[in-house]
Amino acid sequence: MEIIPQNLSIDFKTEAVGIYLSQIMSVLDDTTKKLKNPKEKWNIIKSIFEFVSSSNNPFNFLIFTEIAIPYTHLQEIINIIEEKFPVNTVTILGIEIISVKECKTIIEELEIERKETNRILQKADEAQIVNPCLIIVKPQKKKCLFFLQFKISHSKYQGDLDNIKNLLPSDFMYYFKSKNLNFVTLICSDFFNRPSGLLTKIVDEIDYKILKRGLPLDFIINIQYNPSPDHELFLHSLNRIYDDGYKSHGHLCTIFLNSILPGTRKGGLSKVIFYKDLKLPERQPLKQIDAPIVGYEFPESEMLIYLSFERLPKSWDPKRDVYPLHLECYEFVGKTWRLSRTDNIHYIAPMEKETSFDFQTYEELAYRLSNLGKFDKSIEWAKKAQKHYDDKKNFIKAASMGLFIAIQYRHQGKFCESLENYAMAESLALREKKLTLESKFIIWRIKAGRIMVEDYLINGDCKKAYQEYDELIKEIDDYLRGNQQIDNDYKKKIELYKIHATRQQAEMLRLLGSYDEALKLFRKAYKQYNYFYAEEKAYSVLGQGDCLRMLGKFDDAMEKYKEAMEFAQEKRNKRLQMRVLRNMAELCRANGRDITNFLEKLRELSNETNYLFGKLYYFLIEGGLYLKKDIKKAEEFFSKANELSQINGEHLKIEYAHSMFGLAEVKRLRKDTSAVEDYSRALELYNKTGVLWGIERTKKGIHMINGSTNEILFINIP
Numbered sequence: 001m002e003i004i005p006q007n008l009s010i011d012f013k014t015e016a017v018g019i020y021l022s023q024i025m026s027v028l029d030d031t032t033k034k035l036k037n038p039k040e041k042w043n044i045i046k047s048i049f050e051f052v053s054s055s056n057n058p059f060n061f062l063i064f065t066e067i068a069i070p071y072t073h074l075q076e077i078i079n080i081i082e083e084k085f086p087v088n089t090v091t092i093l094g095i096e097i098i099s100v101k102e103c104k105t106i107i108e109e110l111e112i113e114r115k116e117t118n119r120i121l122q123k124a125d126e127a128q129i130v131n132p133c134l135i136i137v138k139p140q141k142k143k144c145l146f147f148l149q150f151k152i153s154h155s156k157y158q159g160d161l162d163n164i165k166n167l168l169p170s171d172f173m174y175y176f177k178s179k180n181l182n183f184v185t186l187i188c189s190d191f192f193n194r195p196s197g198l199l200t201k202i203v204d205e206i207d208y209k210i211l212k213r214g215l216p217l218d219f220i221i222n223i224q225y226n227p228s229p230d231h232e233l234f235l236h237s238l239n240r241i242y243d244d245g246y247k248s249h250g251h252l253c254t255i256f257l258n259s260i261l262p263g264t265r266k267g268g269l270s271k272v273i274f275y276k277d278l279k280l281p282e283r284q285p286l287k288q289i290d291a292p293i294v295g296y297e298f299p300e301s302e303m304l305i306y307l308s309f310e311r312l313p314k315s316w317d318p319k320r321d322v323y324p325l326h327l328e329c330y331e332f333v334g335k336t337w338r339l340s341r342t343d344n345i346h347y348i349a350p351m352e353k354e355t356s357f358d359f360q361t362y363e364e365l366a367y368r369l370s371n372l373g374k375f376d377k378s379i380e381w382a383k384k385a386q387k388h389y390d391d392k393k394n395f396i397k398a399a400s401m402g403l404f405i406a407i408q409y410r411h412q413g414k415f416c417e418s419l420e421n422y423a424m425a426e427s428l429a430l431r432e433k434k435l436t437l438e439s440k441f442i443i444w445r446i447k448a449g450r451i452m453v454e455d456y457l458i459n460g461d462c463k464k465a466y467q468e469y470d471e472l473i474k475e476i477d478d479y480l481r482g483n484q485q486i487d488n489d490y491k492k493k494i495e496l497y498k499i500h501a502t503r504q505q506a507e508m509l510r511l512l513g514s515y516d517e518a519l520k521l522f523r524k525a526y527k528q529y530n531y532f533y534a535e536e537k538a539y540s541v542l543g544q545g546d547c548l549r550m551l552g553k554f555d556d557a558m559e560k561y562k563e564a565m566e567f568a569q570e571k572r573n574k575r576l577q578m579r580v581l582r583n584m585a586e587l588c589r590a591n592g593r594d595i596t597n598f599l600e601k602l603r604e605l606s607n608e609t610n611y612l613f614g615k616l617y618y619f620l621i622e623g624g625l626y627l628k629k630d631i632k633k634a635e636e637f638f639s640k641a642n643e644l645s646q647i648n649g650e651h652l653k654i655e656y657a658h659s660m661f662g663l664a665e666v667k668r669l670r671k672d673t674s675a676v677e678d679y680s681r682a683l684e685l686y687n688k689t690g691v692l693w694g695i696e697r698t699k700k701g702i703h704m705i706n707g708s709t710n711e712i713l714f715i716n717i718p
Contacts, residue, residue, distance in 0.1 A: 001195035001202065002172040003184075003209050004116060006147065009139040010088045012180040015311035018059035020052050023270045024302050025260040026068050026225055033097045033129070038070035044332065045069065048304060049077065051330075051337045053084040057306055060181075065259040066094040066188050066225040067131065071102060074134070075109070081136055082144055090176075091136040092185055094223045100168060101126035103148070106134070110146045116172045117148050130168045133187055133223065135176070147174055149185060152202060153193040169196060175210060175217075181312065183219035184210075191222045191256075192233040203237045211241075211249055218251065218312050224258040227534065229269040230289075231570070238291040242275050249275060251312070254293075260302050262492065268300035272307060276350050278323050287346040296327065297346040304330040304337050362388065366404065373574035373609025375408040382408065390428070399428035399442045403449065410453055411575065413612035413647050418453050422446050437490050440479070441497070447472055448501060456508070460653025460689035466508035469501045476501075499528045500536070506543055510550070511654070511718055513692025519547035538567035538576060546583060550693070550718055554591045558584070578605050578614035585621050590716035595625065616644050616655050617717075623662045624714050631666055638662035657685035657694055658717060664698070665714045668705055675705055693718045 024044055027036040035041055045068070052062055069077065074095065081091055100121055107117065121130075131151035138144050150170035173190075176183050184206060194201050200208070203220075210217050220241070234256070242249055254273040261267030273295035274280070280294050287297055298305055310324035331340035362385035369378035386401035402425030409418035426446050429439045448469070455465035476498055480486065486494075506521035526540035545560030561584050568576035585598035599622065606614040623637035642659035645652045664678035679701045686694030697713045704711070 001152065001198060001205055002116070003175050003205060004172055005175045005177055008090075008137050008145070008176055008178045009142065010090070010137060010178050011140060012060060012088060012178060015180055015309070016058070017061070017181060017309040017312060018057055019061040019063065019255075019307040019309075020048075020057075020059050021255070021257050021270060021305040021307065022048055022062070022064045022068070023257060023260060023268060023298060023305060024048075024065065024068060025262060026065065027262050028067070028097075028225075035067070035070055035096045038072060038096075041068075042070055042073045042076075044302075045073070045077070046080075047332065047335065047337065049080045049084075051304070053080065057308070057328075059086075059306070060088060061090050061092070063092040063221060063223065063255070063257055064094050065257050066133070066223045067096045068225075068259065069093045069095045069134075071096055071098050074106065078110070078136065078144070081138060085138050087138055087140045089138045090183075091138075092221060092223065093134045093136065094187070094225075095132045095134055097129050097131055097167075099126060100124045100128050100130060103130050103132060106132075107148065112146050112148055114147070120150060120168065120170055120172075124168050128166070128168050131187060133185060135174070135185060137176075147176075149174055149187070151187040152190045152195050171195060171197075173202070175215075177216075181218050182216045183221055184217065186220065186222045188222070188224040188226055189233075191220075192237040201237060201240065203241055207241060207249075211252070218253060220252065220254045222254065222256050224256060225261075225267075226258050227261055227267060229256065229258045229267070229271075235289060235291050238273070238289075238293055243292045251275075253312075260300065262489065268298070270298045270305065271348065272296055272325075273348065274323070280323055280325065280347070282349075283345065283347045285346050287348050289348055289350065292350055293348060294350070295348040297348055298329070299344045302332060303340065304332075306330070363401065366401075370404075370408060370411075371571060371573045371575070373578075373605070373611050373614075375412050375610055379405050379408045395428045395431040396436075396438050396442060399425045399439070399446075401425075402428055403442065403445055406446075406449055406453075410449070410457070411612065412610055413652065415453050415458055415647065419450065422450050422453070437483075437486060441490070441493060444472065444476060444497060448497075448504070452504070457652060460657075460685065462508045462511045462690045466505050466512070469505045469508070473498055473501050496529075496533070499525050502528075503536070503540060503543065510543065510547055511692075512690045513550075513718075515547045515550045519544060519551075522547060534567055535571065535573070535576075538564045542576075542580060542583070546718070549583065549587050549590070549716065554587055557587055561587070574605050574609050575611050575614070578602060578609070578611060578617075581605070582614070582617040582621060586624075586715075586717055589621065589625060595621075599625070612644070613655075616641055616652075619644065620655070620658050620662060620717060623659075624712070624717070627662075627665055627669065627712050627714065631669055635663065635666045638666060653685050653689050654691055654694075657682045657689065657691070658714075660685070661694060661698055661701070662714050664701060665712065668701060669710060671706075673705055676702055679705075691718065 028034065029036050052059060077093065104121060133149045135147040135149065136144055151167060152170045152173065173184060186202065190202050192201060252275065256271040258270050259267055273293045276292040276294050278294055306328040308326040327342065329340045329342050330337040362381045366378045366382035366385060369381065382401050382405050386398050386405065389398035389401060402421050406418045406421035406425060409421060426443060429442045432439045451465050451468040455461050455468055476494055480494065502521055503525040506518045506525065509518035509521065522540050522543035526537055526544065529537045529540065541560050542564040545557045545564065548557035548560060561580050565577065565580045568580055581598050581602040585595040585602060588595040588598065602614065602618050606618045619637045619641035623634045623641065626634035626637060638659050642656065642663065645655040645659055660678050660682040664675045664682060667675035667678060679698045682694065683698040686698060701713050
């Protein structure tokens with residue numbers, strides 16, 4: 001990868017620098033990857049240019065996010081810059097995904113004659129797509145200068161088997177130099193990715209070829225369209241840049257400018273970051289990050305952010321009490337940009353090493369602990385969040401936390417406590433003076449949770465659960481038909497929840513033995529989830545793997561499990577990891593492959609967490625494994641599963657049936673005719689729950705008592 005120095009004939013006469021950051025929404029068409037509603041988007045962008053060009057705030061940079069600028073309005077933007085912008089300014093535009101042909105048109109119209117740009121494009125198919133960033137420099141005396149930089153390596157969301165649909169990779173970036181200010185621009189995942197042909201990351205190249213050589217660099221500007229702005233890979237690269245052991249990058253400012261994504265809490269969270277020794281004014285709320293940095297993080301809403309540096313930090317500066325950085329935020333109201341609140345900006349500080357969690361609120365910590373499988377601790381913090389919202393009379397948020405608490409109890413098999421919290425969450429939602437769409441939405445979620453606990457987990461009635469989910473979907477559809485005026489964002493939330501309910505229906509069909517039909521529903525859910533619902537897509541992939549496994553398509557199933565595991569490990573979601581591992585292990589057991597590694601990891605995770613189902617299926621699979629080699633050990637594991645599946649005098653119908661089936665297998669293989677009693681008890685439960693796999697196999701087991709075969713029937717558990 002080549003880092004190309006570019007000397008800019010712009011003069012930052014003082015070190016005072018003003019920067020506008022445009023954290024605005026981008027909505028992409030899932031098929032074409034182009035911006036939806038480009039005219040509507042252009043109105044917002046045009047308003048920003050008009051506001052900035054007439055503002056009293058002195059500025060040197062105006063920066064837009066990745067894929068924010070409609071290609072068809074590019075020339076209008078350039079006209080505004082040439083006519084209205086002051087000299088010595090830089091505008092950074094993340095242009096929407098375009099074809100190589102369209103990119104060549106930009107080059108011709110702007111007369112960009114740069115060999116590195118032409119080299120990338122000249123051999124490419126004109127139909128192939130690129131992710132471009134246009135840097136426009138308005139110098140003192142000359143015409144505007146144009147630099148076209150492309151994304152160097154695509155993210156996992158942008159890859160495609162069809163090369164024409166794949167992003168054209170680049171192999172260069174610019175290092176812009178002027179008398180008092182120097183910067184580089186990176187596009188989203190280029191901040192943590194490795195360029196083709198190198199062992200080092202792109203940030204390492206910046207470190208080795210610029211910073212370690214003592215060359216000046218004031219800003220790394222990273223423009224993003226990113227559903228996971230706090231992903232650990234970004235933190236890892238921040239550590240590589242700032243934690244070099246010599247504190248030599250104390251002057252460097254890193255800017256993450258991220259798009260707002262529709263219909264989700266993800267996206268946004270743009271940041272301005274410095275080395276931890278820089279003294280910034282502290283504020284609440286606090287966000288701790290596992291990197292040696294300080295800075296500010298902006299909320300998940302459309303805004304225009306103005307940063308004013310009285311002077312840039314330099315490595316030779318003495319330490320000051322407080323670094324002179326000022327900021328303002330603007331929101332779009334009544335077709336113009338107006339000053340907005342700044343009390344929701346988070347102060348970023350290095351993570352305290354005595355704790356292993358990065359948290360900003362009780363709620364965030366509760367979610368993090370849940371992903372780590374620490375459900376008791378998660379409940380503890382969620383209850384604090386619930387009390388906080390209840391005291392503030394924010395009953396919807398309090399109900400939402402009650403729903404979350406109910407789910408944590410459910411994961412542990414504490415179903416009475418789970419149902420109590422579902423009921424409490426519902427009562428909180430109904431305390432709202434007016435039944436809003438938001439409270440209605442919470443009530444639907446509570447209803448779905450009760451279906452899961454009462455119909456499926458306690459009563460094991462998969463058929464009834466399927467029907468209840470079906471009725472819930474119809475209720476939602478009826479509501480949508482009768483309320484056409486619903487805000488589009490809420491419509492998307494409701495449609496999203498319908499996809500969740502569809503996925504649960506697929507789970508019930510899978511257990512009922514309708515594997516092909518369940519597979520279709522899992523695929524439908526996977527397709528309907530946008531890519532920024534990565535966790536939901538992972539569970540849909542897991543469901544596909546389970547169906548394919550039950551259909552005997554083991555290789556296809558394993559590919560699906562690997563895809564789900566990739567997400568689970570990225571997010572450190574131990575509950576999902578355990579679900580994937582138990583299914584991988586069972587697939588290998590059914591297919592005669594070695595399962596030692598899968599089982600060992602499953603055992604480790606089940607000991608680290610209090611996730612009931614992780615432990616249960618570990619015991620069941622170990623029991624099944626020992627049926628062939630050590631009957632006594634098999635009996636021990638099935639007995640542990642049997643004991644664990646009995647809760648408060650009741651039992652998990654399906655898992656209890658599995659354990660009885662396993663114990664019946666032990667007796668049959670010992671030639672003990674009392675196996676018929678355990679088979680019959682398991683069969684009775686399988687008939688009640690509708691689990692076809694269990695019905696067929698326990699019937700077969702009863703017929704095989706007193707037979708000479710040692711065939712293992714307890715295998716490939718659904």
